[in-house]
Amino acid sequence: MDARSSDAPPAPDAPIRLEPTEPESIDLGAARSALAVLLPADRVSLDPAVLAEYAHDDAEWADFAESVAVVFAESVDDVVAVVRFAAASGLSVVPRGAGTGLSGGANASAGAIVLSLERMTRIVEVNPAERYAVAEAGVINDDLRQAVAAVGLWYPPDPASYRISTIGGNAATNAGGICCVKYGVTRDYVLGMRVVLADGSVVDLGRRTAKGVTGYDLTALMIGSEGTLGIIVELILKLLPLAGREERAVVGSFGSLEDAGRAVAAITSAGVVPSALELIDRTCIEAVDAWQHLGLPHGADTMLLATVDEPGAVGAERADAVAALMRDAGALGVERGASPEEVDRLFLARRLAYPSLERLGPVLTEDICVPRSAVPEMLARIQRAAADHDVVIANIAHAGDGNLHPLIIAPEGDDAAKARAKLAFDRIVDDCRALGGTVTGEHGVGLLKLPGAREELGERVLGMHRAIKDALDPRGVLNPGKAFPE
């Protein structure tokens, strides 16, 4: 299956292109010829158009270079062959799922072979008795969801890209999503994995049993390591029963970000754990309405979109409680829905927010996570950053987690606006840190958050990163320069 299927969002506008700096000792021509012999012709591309398409992920403005080649692995053996070849040739390997990353983690660097896993789409096993699935890394998240739903099981992790992103990429970045406020992130659903290491050896990490503590948790170490410690080729994923949930949506419209922020804090403090608690601001609402004419609430500055999923009377009570807390916080109106169709309708504005904003120009996507109680203050600081730097910033937030996505929009071709956007981006990161937050809640460090990661981790913890990277990839073959600042 092609990861870039018809569900894919519009291609991002071309980011700034860096000239590749080829390591002088490498004969690229010879390397390309050797690769063409190493693998069947249909698995290696040297086509400049393909190289360009696979030179970067969906992160705007992150650096990238032209790669040596793009390899479309069809098996673990293909991955092993590429890693061994790269290690022997002084090249590096940039692994890649569907390329939907938003931090540049899959961007090509000079002297790198881009290794796409998108053709490794086999669902090896779905085991209802043990509630796990085994699937190759290139399986699309939504394909896995549908395959396990067919036997009454549920794979919760739901990044916004779930219709087009791969489970391998999800694991490599420890992708979050909307349901994590109640159900956790990708790492909470990975029991084990098959990994190709930097020397081309293949290891099985983790387990298939419900519990297990044999040795170090190397599965967890791989998750979120962005392909810098190993290339995940297969995953063992924990599943939940599909039955027993009944989603109810409660959507409030607010006159100010502050009122919506107060509602978030009140819902959390009341001990209600919603299965989603999302926020979109006025800029999002207007962009969606301008595009889709949904008739969103007049006068609303901010919408707060919640679901609860307990079945029966308890779910109805909790939905009542959420609605009451929204009203107490000053909601202008509260809409509710209990059928799947109504829930979908009420969440439509949330789902359309990102593509609506992309119509306005290249989007620089922030991904900060602050303490839940700091959400109103952080949103206020983002508004000040927008004003001070004269840029448009829209806000989509997984508000229940404190995970905010300020989307900084610069008009196409306006380099001055881009420069101002970058300043706003850095300032938001600084503000997030000042409020006790983390520089990336779910997108990963990639390239865009390297400076923020340096600040957040500090020299000693970075030293641990370097020591582990050197221990598992002494030659720096795997995705060099990503995940943490060297």
Added chain:
Amino acid sequence: MDARSSDAPPAPDAPIRLEPTEPESIDLGAARSALAVLLPADRVSLDPAVLAEYAHDDAEWADFAESVAVVFAESVDDVVAVVRFAAASGLSVVPRGAGTGLSGGANASAGAIVLSLERMTRIVEVNPAERYAVAEAGVINDDLRQAVAAVGLWYPPDPASYRISTIGGNAATNAGGICCVKYGVTRDYVLGMRVVLADGSVVDLGRRTAKGVTGYDLTALMIGSEGTLGIIVELILKLLPLAGREERAVVGSFGSLEDAGRAVAAITSAGVVPSALELIDRTCIEAVDAWQHLGLPHGADTMLLATVDEPGAVGAERADAVAALMRDAGALGVERGASPEEVDRLFLARRLAYPSLERLGPVLTEDICVPRSAVPEMLARIQRAAADHDVVIANIAHAGDGNLHPLIIAPEGDDAAKARAKLAFDRIVDDCRALGGTVTGEHGVGLLKLPGAREELGERVLGMHRAIKDALDPRGVLNPGKAFPE
């Protein structure tokens, strides 16, 4: 607070004692004198009785040696001082919480300073708005539970030792417990930690926010590493709301292990996720009844003890479903209880099983985890191992997770029985592996499971362990010889 409080179980019978093999290059007398100068007198013990008490944890028959000294750290500075001193003197450090481990992970090795964290009992912060707590490593699990319950919050991890074990030890071993079948294990509740590394430097890992993916997941790497990569001195723990749960107990008595095993499989397959699903066998039932005269079900070979915790009608329905599934699987009788007192009464036999068995003689505690559907077959194999090796084996199981604790009991002073018990132990590990299981579900590798871990992990994954250990502790200062086979 003293970790060995009055709730502590009876002290285990003295295990086989190894003669310490002191590294020749170390002048123990000089090291002891230096330690006495380094720290206040009440924090260092050279008393042979204290050294003997702190030479091992609760693992029967795991090797141990006399330590250089026992240090009772009262602060992070104390821990740093001991680690630096050990590194400079060619000694090692064996960190220790309450010493309730069951794999020998806290057993002293020759040339080691035993470093107890039991005096570091400060609960630094409980944050209801963000639902986390910050606490020192020596805080007793139950003390933390009570402190957070006072503000309406719940810390789920509940190892059987929760009244006496420390949260630091729980994290170092990734302790499980009864509620993990629904709520996960210790690692699922650790957001971040403060750690003293092998060079004495202090680092903060992880975060306080609900989500965060900055850099490698070093928090997860530390969890379950048994103090071999760093000494956890403080934890940031995720909490859940205390409200909204209503426990209902459903306890079935069965005429055979096979019938009980079928009930477990049926409950899992039906998509019901109980909040506990425990099993005790005839040997346990008889030992409990012989001691406490509870009047447990006559003719029962096996008891299956379940709770569900959804509130209201949904919980009542799920309890009905569990009871019906038990009856369909051939339960001789099913008892139910909905009040906290009734739940406690129905679970009393489970709570008393381990101390009841300890009255019969030294207990060698197994800790295997097999696929849930293999529970009946594994229980049958355990019975055959008991018969073939002429030993008494009782079974306590977290059946809903496939996590079994065969308890091998040898009469006091019977060395031949101990030797047969060891053979049965090894055979059970082999059978577990043959059924696709893991050699330790929740107790950790420590010393007892080193041979099993070697089989399970294989040479390449062990190579990764060694590389990471060498990277973070190049001199082998921290708990050498534990967690994975060198």
